[in-house]
Amino acid sequence: MAQDELFKNIIAHTKEYGYIFQSSELYDGLGAVYDYGQYGAELKNNIKQYWWKAMVQMNENIVGIDSAIFMHPTVWKASGHVDAFNDPLIDNKDSKKRYRADVLIEEYREKLNQKIEKEVEKAQKRFGDSFDKATFVSTNANVLRYQSEIDTLTKRFQAALENSNLEDLKQIIIDCEIACPISGTKNWTEVRQFNLMFGTELGSVAGDSSTIYLRPETAQGIFVNYLNVQKTGRMRIPFGIAQIGKAFRNEIVARQFIFRMREFEQMEMQFFVKPGEEMKWFEHWKTVRRNWHLALGFSEKRYRMHDHDKLAHYANAATDIEFEFPFGFKELEGIHSRTDFDLSQHQTFSGKKIQYFDNELNESYVPYVVETSVGLDRTFLSLLSNAYAEETITKEDGSTDQRVVLKIPAPLAPVKVTVMPLVKKDGLPELAREILKSLQFEHNCQYDEKDSIGKRYRRQDAIGTPFCVTVDHDSLTDQKVTIRHRDSMLQERVSISELEKIISYQVSMTRLLEKL
Ligand code: ATP
Numbered sequence: 001m002a003q004d005e006l007f008k009n010i011i012a013h014t015k016e017y018g019y020i021f022q023s024s025e026l027y028d029g030l031g032a033v034y035d036y037g038q039y040g041a042e043l044k045n046n047i048k049q050y051w052w053k054a055m056v057q058m059n060e061n062i063v064g065i066d067s068a069i070f071m072h073p074t075v076w077k078a079s080g081h082v083d084a085f086n087d088p089l090i091d092n093k094d095s096k097k098r099y100r101a102d103v104l105i106e107e108y109r110e111k112l113n114q115k116i117e118k119e120v121e122k123a124q125k126r127f128g129d130s131f132d133k134a135t136f137v138s139t140n141a142n143v144l145r146y147q148s149e150i151d152t153l154t155k156r157f158q159a160a161l162e163n164s165n166l167e168d169l170k171q172i173i174i175d176c177e178i179a180c181p182i183s184g185t186k187n188w189t190e191v192r193q194f195n196l197m198f199g200t201e202l203g204s205v206a207g208d209s210s211t212i213y214l215r216p217e218t219a220q221g222i223f224v225n226y227l228n229v230q231k232t233g234r235m236r237i238p239f240g241i242a243q244i245g246k247a248f249r250n251e252i253v254a255r256q257f258i259f260r261m262r263e264f265e266q267m268e269m270q271f272f273v274k275p276g277e278e279m280k281w282f283e284h285w286k287t288v289r290r291n292w293h294l295a296l297g298f299s300e301k302r303y304r305m306h307d308h309d310k311l312a313h314y315a316n317a318a319t320d321i322e323f324e325f326p327f328g329f330k331e332l333e334g335i336h337s338r339t340d341f342d343l344s345q346h347q348t349f350s351g352k353k354i355q356y357f358d359n360e361l362n363e364s365y366v367p368y369v370v371e372t373s374v375g376l377d378r379t380f381l382s383l384l385s386n387a388y389a390e391e392t393i394t395k396e397d398g399s400t401d402q403r404v405v406l407k408i409p410a411p412l413a414p415v416k417v418t419v420m421p422l423v424k425k426d427g428l429p430e431l432a433r434e435i436l437k438s439l440q441f442e443h444n445c446q447y448d449e450k451d452s453i454g455k456r457y458r459r460q461d462a463i464g465t466p467f468c469v470t471v472d473h474d475s476l477t478d479q480k481v482t483i484r485h486r487d488s489m490l491q492e493r494v495s496i497s498e499l500e501k502i503i504s505y506q507v508s509m510t511r512l513l514e515k516l
Pocket of ligand 1: 217249251258259260261262264265266331332333334373374375376377378
């Protein structure tokens with residue numbers, strides 16, 4: 001299936017099955033803002049829990065906080081967001097569509113990469129087992145031409161971004177003959193900078209002095225609480241502060257579902273280290289965070305590390321963990337070495353000393369920071385992209401059927417188990433409800449007695465329930481039930497007395513955490 005068709009199907013599926021709705025749909029929606037439905041909210045909570053446990057619970061030197069969305073306006077002056085949190089935007093004069101100039105160029109570069117991959121694939125087919133990829137890419141004329149174009153473009157692009165050279169960004173778009181995907185024309189406006197922060201007024205007095213911002217990242221809430229947490233928690237460096245919370249960005253381009261939203265959630269951790277040790281910790285957190293994603297059990301090939309072309313104003317090293325979304329490899333998480341930029345800036349702007357007294361060195365310093373920042377919504381989308389499958393299945397009588405299944409790892413699945421009486425009579429519903437009650441203490445469960453068992457399985461597959469438990473007539477006498485496994489569709493007969501233990505083992509977050 002084509003990737004854009006797959007993406008459309010995933011979006012339609014999340015709506016149809018109560019995962020994600022367009023915000024204010026009743027009023028035709030609000031651009032790039034989404035609501036999570038009954039299953040979406042559960043999945044989101046489970047992802048948060050997986051992150052919180054992996055970062056806070058499993059690390060004795062990391063603690064978690066929950067800071068306010070509203071902060072003193074000077075925080076954003078100090079952090080550089082008022083002056084530098086901009087994206088370069090460009091409009092197509094014919095379609096009137098707005099784009100991020102840097103994204104247009106990155107997409108063009110990615111197309112060149114894909115052309116190289118196609119050449120490699122073609123050659124691989126032609127040469128079979130004797131194919132030597134390294135020799136091919138270093139000698140094939142087409143590949144060399146594409147690669148040279150990529151290298152020249154990357155250098156020029158990087159320089160234009162670093163120098164905020166907006167004229168050259170536009171010139172790159174012209175020179176690469178990038179056309180608007182909607183109108184197909186190359187009729188572009190100039191490139192302009194656009195600040196992504198949402199401003200609002202605090203209290204009843206209007207005017208500049210009372211303008212406050214909806215936070216564009218959760219990190220600053222951690223920085224301004226560094227001293228509070230360090231002192232009250234008697235934290236010794238190296239240590240981390242984690243938090244999960246909403247962030248807001250007035251994104252220019254917002255066309256990729258929950259990938260780029262104007263209101264979203266971040267899961268961030270700032271790790272405070274001794275100056276000079278940041279690169280060691282940067283490498284450490286790159287590995288740890290990659291493993292956190294891989295522990296979900298999906299193909300490693302869909303994740304890659306990508307070093308930044310342009311470093312943000314605060315960073316001395318930065319890597320993205322990219323995921324292969326249906327629309328290509330894109331950033332899922334950022335790992336940034338932020339130096340002492342933020343704490344030093346807050347020290348300067350607040351006039352208060354923000355330092356750490358190192359007993360071993362017998363001196364004070366402003367700690368350096370390594371940050372891990374992952375989007376909750378992007379993690380959600382990566383999970384759905386991995387988990388969504390359309391399958392043809394063969395039934396017992398040899399006929400075939402279609403199913404859409406969400407193969408969400410059991411510990412994260414919104415509903416863990418659905419209990420079903422085979423028929424709606426003969427005391428089966430009563431026993432099924434009894435079993436349901438015993439499982440509900442620990443797990444989010446459902447009860448379903450409508451339609452055929454096959455139809456009920458399809459419904460549970462569609463929302464990703466890992467286990468269905470069927471109560472039949474034999475259950476009344478042998479005290480056993482049938483567990484049906486979502487992914488393998490295998491069925492096994494187990495004692496009712498064992499059920500809780502079996503399910504709890506499979507759906508426990510421990511299954512994920514012990515892989516880290
Ligand atoms: P991008 O280049 O895609 O705009 P970014 O580099 O600006 O992302 P960061 O500032 O590093 O992103 O934010 C950390 C994480 O927050 C990102 O890796 C992403 O998962 C998430 N994130 C950022 N912006 C958005 C958004 N508009 N919608 C959803 N998630 C976002």
